[in-house]
Amino acid sequence: MDRTDGIRDVVIIGSGPAGYTAALYTARAQLKPLLFGSSIFVGGSLTTTTEVENFPGFPTGVDGPDLMDNMRAQAERFGAEMIDDDIVEVDLTGDIKLLTDSAGTVHRAKTVVIATGSGYRKLGLPNEDELSGRGVSWCATCDGFFFRDRDIVVVGGGDTAMEEATFLTRFARSVTVVHRRSTLRASKAMQNRAFADDKISFAFDSEIAEIKSENGMLAGVVLRDTFTGKTRDLDATGLFIAIGHDPRTELFTGQVDLDDEGYITVESPSTRTNLPGVFAAGDVVDHTYRQAITAAGSGCQSALDAERYLAALS
Numbered sequence: 668m669d670r671t672d673g674i675r676d677v678v679i680i681g682s683g684p685a686g687y688t689a690a691l692y693t694a695r696a697q698l699k700p701l702l703f704g705s706s707i708f709v710g711g712s713l714t715t716t717t718e719v720e721n722f723p724g725f726p727t728g729v730d731g732p733d734l735m736d737n738m739r740a741q742a743e744r745f746g747a748e749m750i751d752d753d754i755v756e757v758d759l760t761g762d763i764k765l766l767t768d769s770a771g772t773v774h775r776a777k778t779v780v781i782a783t784g785s786g787y788r789k790l791g792l793p794n795e796d797e798l799s800g801r802g803v804s805w806c807a808t809c810d811g812f813f814f815r816d817r818d819i820v821v822v823g824g825g826d827t828a829m830e831e832a833t834f835l836t837r838f839a840r841s842v843t844v845v846h847r848r849s850t851l852r853a854s855k856a857m858q859n860r861a862f863a864d865d866k867i868s869f870a871f872d873s874e875i876a877e878i879k880s881e882n883g884m885l886a887g888v889v890l891r892d893t894f895t896g897k898t899r900d901l902d903a904t905g906l907f908i909a910i911g912h913d914p915r916t917e918l919f920t921g922q923v924d925l926d927d928e929g930y931i932t933v934e935s936p937s938t939r940t941n942l943p944g945v946f947a948a949g950d951v952v953d954h955t956y957r958q959a960i961t962a963a964g965s966g967c968q969s970a971l972d973a974e975r976y977l978a979a980l981s
């Protein structure tokens with residue numbers, strides 16, 4: 668096992684808007700941050716989408732991967748160092764934090780910013796990823812606007828699914844909520860709002876058996892009855908999957924405090940975790956907002972929190 672020389676002021680794990688913003692701020696504060704940005708998924712969730720229309724500063728929208736390349740370049744301009752590799756093991760409990768990369772090299776740091784994001788749960792159907800941004804979406808706030816006058820399917824039975832369905836009626840011609848069971852998990856208030864909406868109908872005891880495509884775009888779904896196994900076609904040009912998300916926190920389990928759903932808990936409104944010198948930002952702490960701009964905002968906060976922590980050490 669190799670150990671790098673020297674102890675870094677700041678190591679950041681994650682290359683989404685939260686990580687890159689933390690890198691930009693700590694680099695401009697002369698803290699020479701080192702960022703680990705994953706070996707296979709550099710740039711985070713926005714690299715899986717095309718047009719981003721709601722990140723401020725881009726009046727005509729911006730391509731997701733371009734936005735992330737620009738964030739990275741901006742942080743690098745001020746001296747942030749990026750390594751496209753995964754951190755595979757951590758010991759964050761001591762004053763000096765130990766982070767091991769996939770080659771087995773151990774990096775040492777006084778502060779660590781965790782910005783590992785979270786992943787949307789998928790249906791597990793063959794062409795789901797391929798149609799992401801081509802009719803299939805996991806985020807109504809992000810993509811609802813692209814679905815004006817469309818027939819949309821929302822999958823899920825919890826609060827998020829009801830919220831997405833209700834929100835989408837602003838744009839859609841019709842919204843069909845597909846749920847595997849005969850009753851919803853969502854709160855009574857959310858259910859009542861959805862039931863009262865003329866544009867929303869429900870397909871209970873049903874699951875998506877197949878996603879149909881035509882010319883590389885979503886062209887409908889096949890529903891399967893969960894009792895009889897019978898299938899039927901449902902026309903739709905939008906499919907919103909709202910069956911939950913999983914924060915990427917396995918690496919930190921047993922060290923950093925997590926809530927019941929596996930998200931890192933912080934001393935809100937700061938980004939401080941239960942461990943001194945360890946900060947967390949972006950979707951890995953956020954059940955609620957889950958937007959690029961909120962992730963970038965909390966990445967900035969984590970950098971300022973780390974700066975203050977380091978200043979108090981000296």
Ligand code: FAD
Nearest residue numbers: 681683684685705711712754784809949950957958959962
């Ligand atoms: P992420 O962007 O998820 O980045 C985390 C990064 O950390 C990933 O690259 C991951 O691989 C890396 N990582 C994880 N573990 C490790 C490790 N152990 N070592 C090294 N690296 C690690 N938001 C909007 O505001 N507008 C939109 O239009 C929009 N569209 C979206 C479209 C899609 C398809 C998706 C999936 C999301 C969209 N979002 C949008 C949401 C937005 O992308 C997220 O809210 C935002 O990217 C969260 O940023 P983050 O930095 O917290 O995490």
